Amino acid sequence: MASEKMAPRGQLVFGVGLGALVFVPVFKSLTGLPPYMGILLGLGVLWILTDAIHYGESERQKLKVPQALSRIDTQGALFFLGILLSVSSLEAAGILREISTYLDANIPNVELIASAIGVVSAIIDNVPLVAATMGMYDLTSFPQDSEFWQLVAFCAGTGGSMLIIGSAAGVAFMGMEKVDFFWYFRKVSGVAFAGYAAGIAAYLAVQSLHFSIPTTVAQIPFFTGS
Structure with missing residues (x-):
């Protein structure tokens, strides 16, 4: 059993890694920077630590951070990471706020704004698009689980299917099945747009009838026993 115990250096790396994760919310509260910056700081500390404790040991190079990173995606x-850094830069520069001000001034209601975001997601991946939207509108403008965020989630999630380049799954489909852009545009885009528009119409109809859509598991009757 003694041979199965973690080596002292392994315990040190594990402890520092765990401490780096625990430190992330502390880092956020102390600096006001995004949490992923704290994660990157912790990764840097681990990188330096593993390089230091395995310095000069060629047979233990696989235990260093660069080798570990080579085995992940x-x-x-x-x-x-690039998305988060780009969106944070745009937000810090005030560009996202200017875009939201322009949209509010030129588009009469939030439903059209959310629908436009979904159309744009057919060209731009929905991950950076939603991240940018979160930088444009904070929770003081639209509270959590408000109609706007629900509609943005639907539009950005499904709007990317209108063009094959609008989602990672579509790009993977192109590579696996050797489907080109124009074939997808002729055969699928029209149907995808019809489904997209029908989904928005159905959501707005539900909202106009004042039906309460569950936003948590506890609100679903099946789970509450009511």
């Missing part, structure tokens, strides 16, 4: 991680 680095491209996906960098994609989302």
